[in-house]
Amino acid sequence: MSDRNIDGLRDVSLWRTFLAAHRSGSVSAAARMLGLAQSSVTAQLQTLERHMGEPLFERHARGIRPTPRADDLAARLAGPMDQLALVAGAAAPASPVRLGGAAEFLERVAMPALGPAIAAGLRLTVVPGLADDLLEQLRVGSLDLVISAVRPRGRTLPASALCDEEFALVAAPSLGIDPAERPRLEHPLLAYARDLPILRRYWRHVFGERLEREPDLVIADLRAVAAAAVAGAGVTVLPTYLIADELADGRLVVLHPTDDPPINTLYLVRRPGPPVTGIDVIDTALRAAVAKF
Numbered sequence: 001m002s003d004r005n006i007d008g009l010r011d012v013s014l015w016r017t018f019l020a021a022h023r024s025g026s027v028s029a030a031a032r033m034l035g036l037a038q039s040s041v042t043a044q045l046q047t048l049e050r051h052m053g054e055p056l057f058e059r060h061a062r063g064i065r066p067t068p069r070a071d072d073l074a075a076r077l078a079g080p081m082d083q084l085a086l087v088a089g090a091a092a093p094a095s096p097v098r099l100g101g102a103a104e105f106l107e108r109v110a111m112p113a114l115g116p117a118i119a120a121g122l123r124l125t126v127v128p129g130l131a132d133d134l135l136e137q138l139r140v141g142s143l144d145l146v147i148s149a150v151r152p153r154g155r156t157l158p159a160s161a162l163c164d165e166e167f168a169l170v171a172a173p174s175l176g177i178d179p180a181e182r183p184r185l186e187h188p189l190l191a192y193a194r195d196l197p198i199l200r201r202y203w204r205h206v207f208g209e210r211l212e213r214e215p216d217l218v219i220a221d222l223r224a225v226a227a228a229a230v231a232g233a234g235v236t237v238l239p240t241y242l243i244a245d246e247l248a249d250g251r252l253v254v255l256h257p258t259d260d261p262p263i264n265t266l267y268l269v270r271r272p273g274p275p276v277t278g279i280d281v282i283d284t285a286l287r288a289a290v291a292k293f
Contacts, residue, residue, distance in 0.1 A: 012081075017044040018056065019081055022074040023156060023272035026063040029140040081274075096123035097278040100137060101147035103128035104222045105266070108242055110147065113289035117281050124278070138269060144276045146269045147286070158270045163290035164263040165239040167202055170252045174232040182207070182256050188216035188234030190225050202237040205262040226252075239264075241293055266290075 020030035021041065031038045049056050056073070057064040066074065101110060106128055118124055127134065127143060131150040137143045138157060151159055171177050175187065192198055196215055203211035216234055219225055226243050229236050230251045246252040268283060270276075 014044050014048045014051075015077055015081060017041055018048055018070075019074060019077060020273070021045060021057065021064060022066050022070055024139055024141070025065070025156060026140070029063075032140050032142070095277075096125045097145060097276060097282060098125045098127065098143045099145050099147070099282065100127040100129055100134035100143045102131070102149065104239075104242055105147055107223065109289050110286060113285045114282060117285055122278050122281055124282075135269060138271050141271060141273075144271045145279055145282060148267050148269050149264055151265070151267050152269055156272060158272065159267045162266045162268045162286060163293060164265050165241065166293070167198065167237050167262045167264070168240050168243075168247075169202060169206070169235065169237050169255045170229060170243065170247070171235045171255055172230055172232040172251065173253055175234070177235070177253075177255060179253050179255050179257070183235050185213055189213055190217045190219075190228050190234045190236035191215035192218075192220060192222055192225060194218050198237045202262055206256070206258050206260070241290075 017030065017034060017036075020034050021027060024030050027041050027045070028038055030036075031041045034041065045057065052069075054067075054069060056067055056070040058067065099106075099110070106126060110126075114122065114124065127137070129137075131146075131148045134143060134146045135148060135150065135152050135157065138146050147162065148159070149165075169183070171183070171187070177183055177187065189196070189199060194215060196211060196213070199215075200211045203209055217225070217228055219228070222238060222242055225236050226238055226246065228234070229238070230246055235255065240247070243252055247254065268286070270279065
C-alpha cells in the first residue's frame with residue numbers, strides 16, 4: 001500500500017462513515033445517522049474502498065451488503081471508534097434518550113418505572129408504536145432503545161431479553177361465566193385486531209384448536225379492550241401485567257385457568273453505535289419493574 005493510501009486511511013471520518021454504513025446496511029440510513037447527504041456517504045465509502053484497494057460493500061436493491069473483509073474491519077474498529085465517540089461527547093450536554101415501545105407497556109410499566117430517573121435528571125423522548133416500525137426507526141438512528149415484542153434478525157441490532165408477558169383469558173363476573181369451565185363461543189369476543197392474533201394464539205396453545213369466529217369488538221389498544229371487558233362487553237385475552245389491578249380487585253376473573261399459559265418475550269433492543277448516556281439507567285429501572293410480574 002502506498003504512503004498516500006496510508007495517509008488516507010488515517011481520516012477518522014471515513015471510518016466513522018464506514019461503521020455507520022456497516023451497522024445500518026444502507027447508505028441512506030447511514031446518512032441519517034451521521035447527518036450527512038447520501039452523496040457524501042457514497043463518496044466517502046468510495047474513497048475508503050479506493051484507499052483499501054478492494055470493495056467493502058456489495059450494492060443490491062435493498063441496500064448494501066458488507067464483504068467478509070468489511071465484517072473483519074468492523075469487528076476490529078467498533079470498540080475503539082465507539083470509545084472515541086464517547087470521549088468526544090463527554091463534555092456535551094446529554095441528549096434525550098429516544099425510547100420506543102408498545103403504548104400499553106409504556107403507560108403501565110415503563111413510565112412508572114422511569115419516573116424517579118426522570119425526576120433525577122434523565123432526559124427522555126418516548127415514541128409509542130408497533131414493533132416492526134420501531135425497529136426500523138432504530139436501524140436508521142431515529143431511536144436509541146426499543147422495547148420490542150419482536151426479536152430483530154441478524155446481529156445489526158443488539159437485543160437482550162427483558163421479560164415474558166403472560167396471557168390470560170378473562171371476562172367480567174357480570175357475564176356469569178363459570179371460571180372453571182371453558183367459555184362457550186356464544187359469548188362476545190373482544191379483540192385487538194380483526195384477525196384475532198392474541199385470541200387465536202391462546203386458543204391454539206391452550207385448547208389445541210383454531211378459533212373460527214368473527215370478533216364482536218375490534219379496537220387497536222389493549223387498554224381499551226380491557227376497559228370493555230371490565231364493563232361486561234365480552235371475553236378476551238390480555239397480558240396479565242396490564243390487568244393486574246382488575247384481577248386483584250375482582251373486576252375481571254380468569255377463565256379456564258391453566259398452568260401453561262401462552263407467553264411472549266419482550267426484548268430491549270439498542271441502537272448500534274457508541275453507548276448512549278442514560279440507556280443503562282433505563283435498562284436497570286425496567287428490569288427492576290418487570291421482576292415484580
